[in-house]
Amino acid sequence: MAEFLDMGKHAVFIWTAYGFSAAALVVLALRSRASQKASEEQVAAARARRKGDN
Amino acid sequence: MHRFANPAQFNRLADAVMPWAMVATVLLFGAGLYYALAGSPPDYQQGESVRVMYVHVPAAWMGMFVYVVMAVASFAALAWRHPLALLAGKAAAPIGATFTALALITGALWGKPMWGTYWVWDGRLTSVLVQFFLYLGYMALWKSMEDEEKAGNAASILALVGLVNIPIIKFSVDWWSTLHQPASVMRLDGPTIDGAMLVPLFLMAAAYQVYFTVVFIWRMKFEINNRKLSVMRSVDMGH
Amino acid sequence: MSAQPSVSSVFVALVRRDMALAWSQGGASLLALGFFLIAVSLFPFGVGPEPQILARIAPGVIWVVALLACVVSLDRLYQADYEDGSLDDLTLSPLGLVGVAGAKVLAHWLSTTLPLAIAAPALAVLLNLPDAGYPVLVASLLIGTPALSLIGSIGASLTVAVRRGGVLMFLLILPLYVPTLIFGVGAVDAAVTMSDPLPHLALLAATTLVATVVGLAASAAALKLAME
Numbered sequence: 461m462a463e464f465l466d467m468g469k470h471a472v473f474i475w476t477a478y479g480f481s482a483a484a485l486v487v488l489a490l491r492s493r494a495s496q497k498a499s500e501e502q503v504a505a506a507r508a509r510r511k512g513d514n
Numbered sequence: 515m516h517r518f519a520n521p522a523q524f525n526r527l528a529d530a531v532m533p534w535a536m537v538a539t540v541l542l543f544g545a546g547l548y549y550a551l552a553g554s555p556p557d558y559q560q561g562e563s564v565r566v567m568y569v570h571v572p573a574a575w576m577g578m579f580v581y582v583v584m585a586v587a588s589f590a591a592l593a594w595r596h597p598l599a600l601l602a603g604k605a606a607a608p609i610g611a612t613f614t615a616l617a618l619i620t621g622a623l624w625g626k627p628m629w630g631t632y633w634v635w636d637g638r639l640t641s642v643l644v645q646f647f648l649y650l651g652y653m654a655l656w657k658s659m660e661d662e663e664k665a666g667n668a669a670s671i672l673a674l675v676g677l678v679n680i681p682i683i684k685f686s687v688d689w690w691s692t693l694h695q696p697a698s699v700m701r702l703d704g705p706t707i708d709g710a711m712l713v714p715l716f717l718m719a720a721a722y723q724v725y726f727t728v729v730f731i732w733r734m735k736f737e738i739n740n741r742k743l744s745v746m747r748s749v750d751m752g753h
Numbered sequence: 754m755s756a757q758p759s760v761s762s763v764f765v766a767l768v769r770r771d772m773a774l775a776w777s778q779g780g781a782s783l784l785a786l787g788f789f790l791i792a793v794s795l796f797p798f799g800v801g802p803e804p805q806i807l808a809r810i811a812p813g814v815i816w817v818v819a820l821l822a823c824v825v826s827l828d829r830l831y832q833a834d835y836e837d838g839s840l841d842d843l844t845l846s847p848l849g850l851v852g853v854a855g856a857k858v859l860a861h862w863l864s865t866t867l868p869l870a871i872a873a874p875a876l877a878v879l880l881n882l883p884d885a886g887y888p889v890l891v892a893s894l895l896i897g898t899p900a901l902s903l904i905g906s907i908g909a910s911l912t913v914a915v916r917r918g919g920v921l922m923f924l925l926i927l928p929l930y931v932p933t934l935i936f937g938v939g940a941v942d943a944a945v946t947m948s949d950p951l952p953h954l955a956l957l958a959a960t961t962l963v964a965t966v967v968g969l970a971a972s973a974a975a976l977k978l979a980m981e
Contacts, residue, residue: 470627477570484615489728496732510746593976676929678967
């Protein structure tokens with residue numbers, strides 16, 4: 461494991477590049493998923509309200 | 515194209531694709547990261563730094579690919595008044611902007627050990643930076659007007675104008691290499707790249723591609739739901 | 754029923770009207786010229802008064818400030834006519850929207866960006882530009898400033914319905930100015946270093962040609978969609 465983490469003298473650059481990439485892609489995916497779910501619930505709630513009105 | 519004009523039809527297709535795309539994303543990222551970090555040899559010139567390529571190049575490719583997707587959607591939105599196409603551009607833009615930003619950041623982190631500097635103002639870096647600004651402008655235009663359709667139409671025209679930049683990115687290495695860029699190790703043209711590096715590169719590129727599909731579907735559904743909600747709201751106001 | 758005015762007479766009338774407006778009290782042209790003058794004269798304070806340094810950065814400073822001054826002046830290129838409805842009337846004229854955009858861009862170039870090109874040598878003196886640079890500086894600005902007006906017209910037409918679009922316009926237009934800037938400055942730098950500026954000027958002319966086609970088409974499309 462130590463050997464795996466040891467990327468030679470440029471380790472900092474490599475791990476920072478992978479860190480930025482992972483962080484950005486994970487955050488984008490989670491946020492997109494969360495807003496999609498929230499909107500799904502809003503639509504369902506709005507539909508239920510309208511059924512109740514009629 | 516008009517087959518997808520109906521949101522219900524888009525949702526059916528998306529729901530059919532989604533589970534496969536999610537599984538593929540996990541598997542490809544797993545395999546890609548293994549080969550990128552452990553299963554491939556260090557480059558004889560660049561050493562371990564070559565591993566940055568496996569997150570840098572796919573991000574750069576996807577930044578351009580998503581821009582073209584956005585421009586095609588913009589064209590469809592303007593030419594055929596296609597409401598879903600307008601939303602497709604809006605859904606794609608933040609993903610493309612993220613890929614482009616990652617290409618710039620990881621490129622800088624690759625450039626420092628390779629060229630000795632985070633940034634050079636050569637044609638490739640400049641044109642990718644311009645692409646990032648175009649994404650920002652597109653998203654800013656969407657937010658600038660209350661009338662969503664007008665905002666989307668203006669943003670679509672900008673996306674089409676910015677298409678001029680795509681060939682500039684593609685060919686910038688050939689056009690400007692003699693002017694600005696000092697001789698660099700970064701050459702991807704054809705056979706100069708070793709087969710052992712192509713495996714992680716293509717695995718990661720495929721992973722980024724299916725990741726885009728998954729996130730794009732989520733964002734697309736979000737936009738469609740928002741559109742539905744605003745329609746319902748305006749109908750209720752009419753009562 | 755009155756006789757339909759000819760296309761060219763409407764075009765000329767529109768160019769004249771816009772130029773008169775630009776030069777009238779509170780018009781955009783003098784403001785842009787003043788901005789150009791003041792912003793360029795800030796640089797010796799920013800980077801220090803050493804003549805060699807100023808000479809080295811003179812072409813770039815003049816070009817960058819010229820394109821900023823251009824964007825500053827573009828704020829109301831279409832907006833006033835859009836808001837008071839005269840753009841709707843112009844659409845119905847025989848000119849068509851491409852013609853309207855063409856007339857307005859021509860008026861903007863003649864009244865605002867061309868004076869920047871004419872004033873540039875005076876500012877180059879302040880920045881100690883080497884003698885060899887002057888003819889090419891003026892030539893590059895003469896060839897390149899139409900592109901500034903044309904590309905600027907895209908940003909102005911896209912933000913025509915935005916109430917406070919000024920800052921947004923900078924974000925939209927400045928990235929599109931990059932090729933014009935590179936070739937314009939490249940030509941002057943080449944002349945100063947005694948190499949051939951012609952390839953740069955040719956590329957600059959090509960940029961202006963592309964900007965003519967794309968700029969007018971995109972402006973007309975944006976205005977049409979904004980008026981629906």
